[in-house]
Amino acid sequence: MLPTPEALDRLRAIGWPDDDAWREALAAADGATLARVVGQHRSAYDVATRADEALKVQPPMPWTRPRFPPEDRAAVGDWVTLDAAGKNILALLPRRSILKRGAAGEHHKQQLIAANVDHVLVVVGLDQDFNPRRIERYLVLIRASGADPVLVLTKADECDIVQDCIDLLLEVEESGVPIHAVNAKDKDSVAQLAPYLGPGRTVVLVGSSGAGKSTLTNTLLGREKMKTNTVRVNDSRGRHTTTSRVLMPLPQGGCLIDTPGMREVKLSGDEDVVDSFDDIEAIAVNCRFRDCAHGNEPGCAVQAAIEDGTLDEARYLNFVKLRDELEAAATSQAERKAEARVMGKALNKRLKDKYGRR
Known part of the structure; x- marks a missing residue:
């Protein structure tokens, strides 16, 4: 029924x-x-x-x-x-989407962040929190989730170089990720996020402590529901004002999930780094050798692009770092699954020997 x-x-x-x-x-x-x-x-x-x-x-x-x-x-x-x-x-x-990351620590367990979300709003402060390499890491996680990423740059009212910061994210913008610079305290400024917040839609906010997630949440709700704290002046870091994940209906008709600030954005092992760095892959197809490692090989299109300024070297190095991290996480995940299968078979055998179960 x-x-x-x-x-x-x-x-x-x-x-x-x-x-x-x-x-x-x-x-x-x-x-x-x-x-x-x-x-x-x-x-x-x-x-x-x-x-x-x-x-x-x-x-x-x-x-x-x-x-x-x-x-x-x-x-x-x-x-x-x-x-x-x-x-x-x-x-x-x-589920229609699941956002997860590798759990903090040396192991490679997975930690679920939010399920059944349409958009993941990556909240980044236009202060010392602004870090293009960290944003790229978030995008790798989000593109594996089944949800769509949206970049929200907060504290635009306190920043004199907003457009310069956006220009540093040219590859992100060209990959189709919407970028919104907002004053999280101003309802008219955050109104530009309305297309993601309609009835039947769910968004989740992710970002560092002090980036302005709780302030943005309060403005979207139209009331002071989430506690907010000031950030340290020397490094723009904030204390955890949100201590747990919570889903809240919005006046706009949709739902919002606020999350604690993330100190570590660790890959889970299920991502595809290439999806977030397709500009590098497009350059790499022009390398002389198909198995080019983009080091000292002759005819390397990637190194040529770095030398002539077409490709940002920091972006390429971040790609290599994330690729290697993903390979390690995927290997560890496969080993865990194999170990679980072995332990499961051993447990079933002990039960069968003791109780005669099949």
């Missing part, structure tokens, strides 16, 4: 995308209570079936096991079904 039109209206207010694929997912839920994850805790989730509520529910038991794959657990923005009592999550609905 499908939800009533009134129930669907309530779901749309928390970002339900009313299209054919999601109607099929809704029908497959077979009358179960549908909810969206709006908050996440260590051992529980906050979910909502309408814009003005948040219910604490428990995850399925397998999700609580240490070796359960993180990408198979719910993240903020996911749609789930609940039991009749509305106390427990029964199942996770298929």
